[in-house]
Amino acid sequence: MRGSGFATARDLARLYKSRTPLLETARTRLEQATQDALQGVPHVDRIVYRIKDRRSFVEKALDPENDPPYQHPLREIEDQLGGRVIVFFLTDLGVVRERLKGTFTEVEWSRRQPDRDEEFGYESDHLICVLPPQVKTDAWGDHVDMPTTFELQLRTVFMHAYAEPQHDLAYKAAHELPKGVRRELAWIAASAWGADHAYERVMRAYRKGSA
């Protein structure tokens, strides 16, 4: 059994790398399981899974702002395996979540949205699920401190249209974004929010008309 004891960022990166093949198999199987679970569900734009990048894993594990700090980051960091399901409409989010319960055990669900009603920003449903036994290979048991959970984000196309470029810009920015840029981003978020809700109204009217 390999332990998770690490002294430096380099040790941690090395340990993380040694598990990458196992995580990669689990990623492929999770993606397939999600596709199977959502077979026939309308309005699913795409399903993607990724393994957390090694550098970003180490940064997150050793971030001095972690309170309390991670004791076993290889097990505790829950987005080492992360998936995203992108759907057309807001009402599809609940449908997808319900369908996934036939495949994954959910342990946490939260709707990420701005705290204040008058704010616009990042929105997404975040799920934490237990890694099901069928995504693991026999070698999974050779390591201690393997992750037990994975993260799954459920978003509409418009939520995603705001979140991804915004995340990319914010990630690349060395300092806090200037006021003008933040105002522009808030405007984009508000437009995405408005588009999602407009689509809901359109869908309702369409259903009424076609009934």
Add this chain to the structure above:
Amino acid sequence: MDLFRVHAYAVSPSRKSDKPISPEGGEVNITAPLGRVIRENIESARFEVRTTVDFEVDPATRTNAMRDLVLAFGFEKSRSDPPVGLQLAERLSQAMDQRSAPCLFVLAAFRGGDQREVYMWVFPRDAAFRLVRGRGGPSIEVLTDVFSQTSRLRKAAQFRGGKGRADFLSGQALDFQTGYAERRVADFWVVRFLECTFSIRGEAGTRMLAQAVRAAYENAASVEDKEAVFTAAMAARRTPQRRMSLASFADRYLADPVKKTFLEAAPNKAIVTSTFDFDRQAFEAALHFRVFHLDTGVFVSSPFEEIGESVRVTEGRNRQLSCRGQIIDERLRIRHG
């Protein structure tokens, strides 16, 4: 790992009872023989091949009362009032209905660094004989306050990990009655007492079963073997069983060499014996057509239920297929599929 805490309680059923009977017992001194018996029971339980279960956690708060108690039993330093062991015994009593026999409930916790292992057993009451040699000759004493360590009615569970948010979410459960037709019996240990669900969810497990059937069918070396797999798939569609595992399916419906191919298709060895809820709809959706390739280059894709009806296969040295039906659609394709 160091065994540091053992509790034992005599538990009587009190589900839906107006007068619940309080379990009797408490913390037990860990003697060398007791420690040995506990380790032997862990070994004989073979948790590594038992059904994986997940606590049914409230996704809004990420809590489950049983998980909290199991964690407390493994991690609490001081004695709580009432003791965590007693709280668990009371929950067990409330999960047992009047048709259940009184049992011995044993809890054990091991520690190693910041990791813990918590085990729970239910040993059913048994009757045993003791040969007594007295002055008046030998006599037989009937012991009624003994509990069986080997009964098929015994239950066990194992939960391991640290104290983090991602720990103690899953465990292994030993229960030979999960496949029982009567729901009251089948759900007692995992669902009602442990407040868990099978880690292999119904739809996912059923799809996994269908994939293994497909693999066994495609890799079958002879027509007879293919027919055996097909018959097994047909039988599964009609089975009244609510729960199964890949191993129980294989034991019931398959024989070597297809049984071996079927089991080798499992994603890993440990889950072969893991139970899941069989979802007939998911099975039919995943495995609904049988495709025949004829020597003329013709492919016939038939729903299972039409085989033997409008699609007939005549067995013999050269197997022949005949198919009859009204054409309601036709298409041009580059290739079959």
